Amino acid sequence: MTQPHAVAEQTIHERLIPFPKAHFLAASDLNPFVTPRLLDLADAFVDFNRQSSKALDVLHGRTVVNLFFENSTRTSSSFEIAAKRLGADVVTMPVASSSVKKGETLIDTAVTLNAMKPDILVVRHSASGAAELLSQKVGCAVVNAGDGRHEHPTQALLDLLSMRRAFGDVTSLTVAICGDITHSRVARSNVALLQMMGARVRLIGPPTLVPGDADRWGCEVFHDMREGLQGCDVVMMLRLQLERMAGALVPSTREYFRFWGLDREKLAWAAPGVRVMHPGPMNRGVEIDSDVADDLSVSLIQDQVEMGVAARMAVLASLAQREDAR
Amino acid sequence: MTTLAIVNARLLDPASDYDGPGAVLIQDGRIARVIHGSAPDLTADETVDAAGLCLAPGLIDIRVKTGEPGAEPKETLKSASLAAAAGGVTTIVVQPDTEPAVDDPAMIDFIQRRGAALNLVNVRAAGAATKALDGQRMAEIGLMDEAGALYFTDGDRVITNSRTLQRVMSYAAAFNALIACRPADPWLTEGAVAASGELATRLGLSGSPAIAERIGLERDLALVEQTGARFLVDQISTEGALETLARARAKGLDVAVSVSINHLCFNEVDIGDYRTFYRLDPPLRTEADRQALIEAVREGLIDVITSAHAPAPAEDKRRPFAEAAPGAVGLETLLPAALSLHHQDGLDLLDVLRPLTHGPAALLGLDAGVLADGAPADLILFDPGAPVVIDADRLRSKSKNSPFDGRRLQGRVAATFVAGRKVFET
Numbered sequence: 090m091t092q093p094h095a096v097a098e099q100t101i102h103e104r105l106i107p108f109p110k111a112h113f114l115a116a117s118d119l120n121p122f123v124t125p126r127l128l129d130l131a132d133a134f135v136d137f138n139r140q141s142s143k144a145l146d147v148l149h150g151r152t153v154v155n156l157f158f159e160n161s162t163r164t165s166s167s168f169e170i171a172a173k174r175l176g177a178d179v180v181t182m183p184v185a186s187s188s189v190k191k192g193e194t195l196i197d198t199a200v201t202l203n204a205m206k207p208d209i210l211v212v213r214h215s216a217s218g219a220a221e222l223l224s225q226k227v228g229c230a231v232v233n234a235g236d237g238r239h240e241h242p243t244q245a246l247l248d249l250l251s252m253r254r255a256f257g258d259v260t261s262l263t264v265a266i267c268g269d270i271t272h273s274r275v276a277r278s279n280v281a282l283l284q285m286m287g288a289r290v291r292l293i294g295p296p297t298l299v300p301g302d303a304d305r306w307g308c309e310v311f312h313d314m315r316e317g318l319q320g321c322d323v324v325m326m327l328r329l330q331l332e333r334m335a336g337a338l339v340p341s342t343r344e345y346f347r348f349w350g351l352d353r354e355k356l357a358w359a360a361p362g363v364r365v366m367h368p369g370p371m372n373r374g375v376e377i378d379s380d381v382a383d384d385l386s387v388s389l390i391q392d393q394v395e396m397g398v399a400a401r402m403a404v405l406a407s408l409a410q411r412e413d414a415r
Numbered sequence: 416m417t418t419l420a421i422v423n424a425r426l427l428d429p430a431s432d433y434d435g436p437g438a439v440l441i442q443d444g445r446i447a448r449v450i451h452g453s454a455p456d457l458t459a460d461e462t463v464d465a466a467g468l469c470l471a472p473g474l475i476d477i478r479v480k481t482g483e484p485g486a487e488p489k490e491t492l493k494s495a496s497l498a499a500a501a502g503g504v505t506t507i508v509v510q511p512d513t514e515p516a517v518d519d520p521a522m523i524d525f526i527q528r529r530g531a532a533l534n535l536v537n538v539r540a541a542g543a544a545t546k547a548l549d550g551q552r553m554a555e556i557g558l559m560d561e562a563g564a565l566y567f568t569d570g571d572r573v574i575t576n577s578r579t580l581q582r583v584m585s586y587a588a589a590f591n592a593l594i595a596c597r598p599a600d601p602w603l604t605e606g607a608v609a610a611s612g613e614l615a616t617r618l619g620l621s622g623s624p625a626i627a628e629r630i631g632l633e634r635d636l637a638l639v640e641q642t643g644a645r646f647l648v649d650q651i652s653t654e655g656a657l658e659t660l661a662r663a664r665a666k667g668l669d670v671a672v673s674v675s676i677n678h679l680c681f682n683e684v685d686i687g688d689y690r691t692f693y694r695l696d697p698p699l700r701t702e703a704d705r706q707a708l709i710e711a712v713r714e715g716l717i718d719v720i721t722s723a724h725a726p727a728p729a730e731d732k733r734r735p736f737a738e739a740a741p742g743a744v745g746l747e748t749l750l751p752a753a754l755s756l757h758h759q760d761g762l763d764l765l766d767v768l769r770p771l772t773h774g775p776a777a778l779l780g781l782d783a784g785v786l787a788d789g790a791p792a793d794l795i796l797f798d799p800g801a802p803v804v805i806d807a808d809r810l811r812s813k814s815k816n817s818p819f820d821g822r823r824l825q826g827r828v829a830a831t832f833v834a835g836r837k838v839f840e841t
Contacts, residue, residue: 194730194734195734196730196734216735216736216737217618217689217735217736218618218620218736221689222689222733222735236735237620237735239620240619271616277617277619302612302613302616305613306617
């Protein structure tokens with residue numbers, strides 16, 4: 090009798106596809122044909138990850154370097170676990186606290202790392218475009234794990250995976266992205282990917298936190314939660330970066346919560362069966378009420394963390410597959 | 416007493432609006448005679464047959480950054496002078512935002528002496544308006560003026576303290592000294608690296624809204640009105656600010672305005688996917704802004720076009736966009752870039768050359784920038800139609816950060832003369 094573990098592994102190998110681009114820098118590196126197949130692959134990884142034995146050899150002998158110029162335990166761990174489960178050798182470089190302080194530039198770091206012949210670089214940096222710049226200077230695949238306020242494409246992919254698993258189909262969904270849109274790379278990647286897959290996207294937030302030209306993104310823009318949430322299937326809350334409070338973008342956390350924080354009352358304005366998402370980490374009582382965040386009948390927040398590992402496994406495996414195909 | 420004749424030229428003199436055949440006789444470094452039309456036989460020690468090439472006053476670039484003193488690996492006065500000579504620029508005015516800042520008469524003197532020793536182009540200096548460019552303490556404007564500073568500015572730094580700027584303007588008026596300021600509201604431009612708009616938002620870059628320039632300009636002009644200072648609006652970049660300026664002029668304010676060649680040639684789309692050579696300060700604006708600036712040049716509303724020469728070595732440019740140093744080199748590409756306004760945008764040659772020659776000379780009180788008897792023989796011979804492909808690696812500047820790299824332009828300098836002496840020849 091075949092073991093369930095073996096079945097999952099076979100499914101994974103059947104679903105492996107080469108990534109459409111040499112790097113994964115932005116949601117636009119995906120396309121409407123390859124994205125569902127990447128999600129299928131990620132689905133197989135979800136099943137695999139739920140088993141007790143989680144060792145694969147898809148990335149056996151490969152070296153994945155996590156290069157996090159910005160601290161992020163959650164994303165860094167997610168990538169590290171994903172790569173390790175695929176059998177890669179993983180190195181997490183503590184660049185946030187070392188080489189940058191010595192005055193080494195991003196390019197210097199890239200050139201040094203490149204000489205060590207990694208296969209995949211996972212990069213997070215506080216400057217928009219940093220991942221793209223690195224991709225021009227190294228010989229391996231680069232995955233953007235968040236660059237400034239530009240993009241965070243694996244987050245969009247895992248969010249899409251979470252939605253597809255919850256609803257089955259994303260093309261008919263209306264998704265509201267709420268909060269600090271201006272400074273959010275999560276919002277930019279999600280808008281691009283959700284629209285690519287046919288979903289309707291709304292942006293909701295105070296005028297100081299929504300770019301003035303966001304209407305040109307093809308989204309509907311709302312500054313009122315009651316109007317914006319009407320008929321929404323998914324409400325994606327964004328973290329309010331509290332340090333921005335000093336910039337007087339919003340007057341206080343309590344006022345922000347009153348008008349744009351998600352609680353039961355506001356959630357009731359959305360469509361029946363609505364699900365709530367948040368890329369984390371959450372400011373409870375600022376952008377989201379614990380009562381909503383912890384209610385597993387509406388919240389997909391824990392699912393997103395689980396899907397994060399699977400989606401990143403799908404991306405890393407596909408990038409390696411592309412290299413193999415060349 | 417040596418004489419040099421340049422004959423068979425197409426003379427272009429924006430000061431007299433003359434565009435036609437002619438010849439020039441040079442004696443002891445000055446123009447002894449300008450002949451319009453066919454020249455009689457000129458007797459000279461040396462005769463240059465221009466063979467129909469354009470002969471114009473040498474370009475005067477009033478906004479040139481060097482690394483010297485303090486950051487010589489970026490650019491020295493020598494490398495800047497070589498680039499200027501090759502670009503047909505016969506006078507450069509060095510900006511005061513060096514390290515240390517040019518904020519006392521000894522520094523003005525140092526730059527001028529060092530420049531003169533090079534024996535290439537005329538090297539002049541602008542002094543800082545405030546000590547160490549701190550925006551708080553007024554610099555020695557009178558002493559620097561005496562030492563030869565041509566104008567006073569804190570360069571790219573906006574003097575945010577209105578009281579300080581008011582005092583600087585008011586004090587400078589006593590010396591009839593020219594004050595130049597970048598118009599910008601510092602709060603709206605804080606942290607900005609691109610022009611506000613859909614592109615910057617998509618790329619996740621902090622944007623500088625056009626209105627920041629207008630607000631800054633409104634303040635500066637209000638202070639000009641109150642103090643009666645001579646004033647240069649440095650590096651205008653938006654249509655809205657042009658409107659503000661037009662209103663001020665209609666009220667009778669005597670203010671000059673400059674624009675960088677980059678803002679006449681590029682728009683925000685050129686930053687593409689984070690091309691740091693297009694990271695400029697002020698940032699590149701919309702095509703509508705660019706067209707408005709070109710129109711302003713056509714109508715003579717722009718007094719000065721500058722190269723906004725700002726050398727930055729590779730290590731300062733090969734960074735993520737927001738972290739890359741702003742600015743571009745431009746001395747050597749200034750003429751062909753400006754001629755694109757003639758070839759592509761239909762501007763008359765004299766209208767293009769005026770803000771590069773007579774405009775800055777008149778503003779700074781220099782006797783150069785004209786083809787007239789007695790004027791310094793700072794001249795260029797150039798072929799306005801010759802095709803050139805800009806190769807940044809071959810530029811004479813120590814830094815190679817040219818946004819024109821790889822561009823096909825038209826206009827080649829054949830020879831540059833400073834005080835009648837040939838300092839560059841193709």
